[in-house]
Amino acid sequence: MTAEENERLTRVGPGTPGGEVLRRYWQPAALAEELDAHPVVPVTLLGERLVLFRDDAGDLGLVQRSCPHRGVDLSYGRCEDGGLRCPFHGWLFDRLGRCLERPAEADGAGLGDRRVARAYPCLVRAGIVWAYLGPGDPPRFPHLDCFEAPGTHGFAFKGLWECNWLQALEVGIDPAHASYLHRFETDAAEARYGEQFRAAGAAETTMPMTRLLREYARPRIQVEQTPYGLRLKAIRDAGEHGVHVRVTNQIFPNAIAIPMSPTMGITQWHVPVDDTRCYWYSIFTSYAEPVDQDRMRAQRIAECTLPDYAPRRNAATRYGFDAEEQRLETYTGMGQDINVHDQWAVESPGPIADRTRELLGRTDIGIVTFRRLFKDAMRAIEGNEDVPSPPPGDGSDAAAIDCLLPAGADVEGWRERAAARRAAAWTDVPA
Template sequence: MEGTGQKLSKLVGDAYRPDIEVEAAPHGLRVYALRRLTDEVRHVRITNLVFPNAFVVPFGNSKVFIQWHVPVDDEHHYWYMIFYDFAEPTDKATLLAQRLREVSLPDYRPLRNRSNNWGYDPGEQRDLTYTGMGLDINVHDQWAVESMGPIQDRTTERLGVSDRAVTANRRLLLRAIDAFEQGGAVPARPVDATDAALLTGPLAVDTVAPADGWEDAWRRREAERRARSPWAKP
């Protein structure tokens, strides 16, 4: 992680209980995960909900990925990944090969799934990984979602402070459903090609910032990153 001399995974692992803050944004929600590294320094990670079904997530100092979940029916959806790098050209061939190794063709269904317990190996869990499901974090996320069943009973949940983004997302969704049922406009942001060309963001940042003034510091880091980028310059 830039400015610390440590890998991001170690920073996150050592400070595994971040403070979570959520704020409304034109695109949906902006979520802050704040980790105290010292009295003077914070690790600031900003992810986004593009309401209602996309997530924009920082990946290190220069990379960002987007997960776009498109419903197929009440129990299934397609998952699209969009990846970009502010600093270096993206190795499309390698990324594609990595993803194709994990799915069957031509239907793109995950090879690790409920039928094979998501590839769980107790020997691997004992000797290599915490989950025993390989090194692909996408499989871990898939297991966490799918293992609950196609439709979960949310009435028995007991959400806490760390679930602020979950509750904020659900409030948005419930308000949108109510508005639609009452004949209101769907809360989306349709734009034509001209307007779309002027849009940037949402801003997804993973950085280290001063404890005092981190709210402004991360925006400066984002502006600096774009100014240095060969393709994202203003």
């Protein structure tokens, strides 16, 4: 890859090729719960400094953070009288960016229907506030299981990573790394961590994923294009246990869907704050029992600092690295939280990875294929053409699952398992 190509892929501000692709899709802007304590929250998204607020009618607004009058920070504003009021001179702006009042002026009147503040549409789905920063009307909101599940069966959270969004995304479309980066030398878990890579590899076996990944560390990886983006299959021939198939998805442009356990999945967006920082937004979706949201929130809050959701383990603390743990317990020596492992992997190459120095292998096929799709989308926008839009349907094309099939079975047997899991989900939840 050339340096110019890397720049095009990674820069996200207004007018940049990559930023213009990301702006054509709904993007997470904040957790809905961030508005619980105070109805005004500063947001930086795709390099734009914005402010999110809930007006006194309960409607959400997302507008530029600098007041159009004199440029002060509207995240210190007052929610009142149908909008957000600037503390400097009392100018009042609504969620459409119109100035409703200028109380210090002679007549106190606003500026009519002129939209003097940059404003973007937003909505709430699955515990996240979503925003559309692109031109024209927003695209169809994607049909994914994380949005179809009842509120009792999902949990959303986020975390800040000090790196460009692309290297954060690429760790999620690299199935081979799980056998190394997330390798555990024992199969007993600390109770405070989730089930991923600790649960049984599939409902048909008691073999933990830790052992399966450890003992069968050279998967065959297949990648295919889908209506949502890419499907990645990591296939491990597990001897007498059968064939393990792990299906993950890249949901274009900046999300992934991965299995967490036989009954839970994670859908995760990697959202640029700016060129050198990003948030991961994860929605945990249960296909069986309701999610213990308080427990999951407490687990994640313990690992970060508010209000930025910055991880306590970071480069300054060397990610909690312990050489003795690395020798005896984990491949990384960075604890049992796999999120920390991923954080190290994406932050340590630097804020923007130098891809001109990469030596890619066959296991990087998902990364290579995604980059091609993203380059195609950039060229489409530059040629005034459409980019791929989320397809209609029930989201089954984006299913993520672990399953163990009989030796010699068709690896596409995962489809039947995924369909059965989804058919049985949420049937006893009141409408």
